[in-house]
Amino acid sequence: MHDARSTNKLHTIKNLVVSIDLPKSRLAFIYFCILAIFLLIILRMVFVVTMGDKVRISSIYDLRKSAKRANIFDRNDVLVATDLKTKSLYVSSILVKDKQGLARGIAEIFPDLSFNEVLRKISDGSYGKQWILIRRNLAPLQVLQVQNLKMAGLVFEDDRIRVYPQKSIVGHYVGYVDLDRKGLAGIEMQYDHALVNGEDLHLAMDVRVQDILHDELQNAVEEFRAYSAAGVVMDVNSGEILAISSLPDFDPNLQSNAEANQRFNRATNGVYEFGSVMKIFTNSLAFEKNLVKMDDVYNVRDPIKYGRFTITDDHPVKDEMTIAEIFAYSSNIGTVKIADKIGITNQKDFLVKMGLLKKLDAKFPGLGRPIYPKIWREINLYTIAYGHGIAITPLHLAAATSSIVNGGIFYNPSFLKLENKPDGARVIKESTSAIMRLMMRKVVEEGTGKNSNIAGYDVGGKTGTAERAELGRYNTKQTMASFVAVFPISNPRYLVYVVFDRPNYTFNTGGMVAAPVAGRVIKNIAPLLGVNPVQEILSK
Known part of the structure; x- marks a missing residue:
């Protein structure tokens, strides 16, 4: 009896303990939940402070903001564009x-x-x-x-x-980026994807040549009080662009402060009527078709009348001139007579072959598209023969002239350094190219390009002076003055083309304004490019 009561008491105590323990476990569970929630709140606050708003920022700014954009170098490994932290x-x-x-x-x-x-x-x-x-x-x-x-x-x-360590010197070549380093112009724009993905670029540019071209153009703009200027230095045997300059220019480090006139690349984007430099192609075609010989003689005394137009020579030299003299002294009358032999179809087809009637096939943004007559009439045949009535970019002129002097092979312009010589397209015979080299040397030795004649460097070239086309008519008081030079002309390696828009000088011609500038550029860059003076010429 006593044992039974004791057993019942024991069970009662155990049940009481169990009834007391259950509330304690529930309490512990509640405490645990509260603690977990509190920890989650703290973690969330830490996340918001340290990471949360960065997620919002990423919706404003591209991931490229923190990723390094690749470097750009010139052909000699000189840094021209890089990122800084x-x-x-x-x-x-x-x-x-x-x-x-x-x-x-x-x-x-x-x-x-x-x-x-x-x-x-x-x-x-x-x-x-x-x-x-x-x-x-x-x-x-x-x-x-x-x-x-x-x-x-x-x-x-x-x-x-x-x-951009080189500042304004390379602005129009290298281009620039926006605040998030997205390419907006030049090489930066053309190769934006490659640069974003870490691919370093080596340009065809030689910073030393770029610097000299830029400085000589700048000095000349001030000397001749020109509105603007542009220049190109090109390897005639590969199409590589060693330098491109356009003035006025801008510092790509401060591009947001630049005006549209400064950003505009006149060397690649601007299209202009260049005047007598186009006679290079008129004469090349005449020789290519065996229509003339260098010693053929033409009477150039009388102006040529065509409807309401009268074609004259600005500075008549003599009544009768050979083909070589017509080219050297830049006779419009003689050139029109050569064009008469060529004809409309031949002229147009040849300019197509020279790439002068389409946008250049070059990897560079914003290349200018030529302007030419929709209907090619006889008057267009005549005026285009001496460089009026067709507008092209300075880069067009440089690329086409290179093919005339290098043996007759056209190379597309390249802004990147080439490891191997590219395949070109033959546009004229080697014999025609040889004749044109002689003709261009004569321009510098005794014709309108004498101011470019740098002793020892065997320069050949052609002057160009065009009345400026404005609002559908020509302004006889404003000119485009240019000169294209090749050196050494006996074995061509490099071309220099400089053009000045609206110079305000005593004589605003290519021979007086542009030719001496091209000569100074050649004198300064030739030693850097390994072109040594020719002793035979120095001894003359």
Whole structure:
């Protein structure tokens, strides 16, 4: 009886313990849940502060913002474009405590940002609880100044900026990028995908040649008070572009400050009537078709009348001239008589073959498209023969002339360094090319291009002076003055073409304005390119 009562008491105690233990376990579970929720909240807050707003930022700025864009070098491994690491400044709306104080401090560091402007940015951004961009790509001193403010809410993020060590010298060749380093012009635009994906580029450019061309054009623009200028230096045996310059220019490091007139690339994008440099192609075709010989004589005394047009020579030399003299002294009358032998169909077909009636096949953005008559009449045959009535880019002129002097092979212009000689297309016979080299040497020795004659460098070339086409008519008081030079003309290696728009000089002709500039460029770049003076010419 006693044992039974004891057993019942024991069961009662155990049941009581169980009834007491169950609430404790539930309590522990509740405590655990509360703790877990609290930890999740803390983790979420950490994420929001450190990562959350970066997700929002990524929707504003491309991933390229943090990825390194590849380098661009000239043909001799000189750096012309690269990325530098920088810091960008943001304000975290959930960390900022003193909006006005912060705005005041930032405005003092960045004079171009007013207190009200910064305060408005911070206040407007606080509603979205995101990082508010204040300034991209801070200078090291600016980073230090911001750090010294020691105010809550200031956040730095790693960034990159594109820099161009050669500055304005390479602006029109290399181009530029936007704030997020996306290519907007030149090589930067043409090869944007390759650069984004880390592929370094080696240009056909020689920075030394680029520098000389740029400086000589700049000096000449000031000397001759020209409105603008452009220049090209080309390897005639490969099509590689060693230099391209266009003035006015701009510094690609500060491209956002440049005006449209400065950004415009006259060497590749602009199309112009160049005048007598086009006689190179008229004469080449006449020799190619065996229509003339160098010593054929023509009477050039009387102007040629065609309807309301009268074709004359600006500076008559003599009544009768050989083909070589017509070219050397740039007789329009004699050139029209040569064109008469050629005919409309032959002329048009030849210009097509020379690539002068279409956009060039070159990997460079914004290449200009030639302008020419839709209906090719006899008057167009005559005027195009001496360089009026057709508008092309300086790059067109350089590429086509290279094929005339190099033995007759046309090479597409290349802005990248070539490892192997490219395949070209034959456009004229080698014998025609040899004749044209003699003709172009005569221009420099005794004709309109004498001011380009640099002793020892065997220069050949052709002058061009065109009345400027404006609003459907020609302005007789404004000219395009140009000169195309090849050296050494006996064994051509390089071409230099310079053109000046609206020079304001005593004589605004290609021979007086452009020829001496081309000569100075050759004198300075020839030694750098391994072209040594020819002793035979020096001894003359």
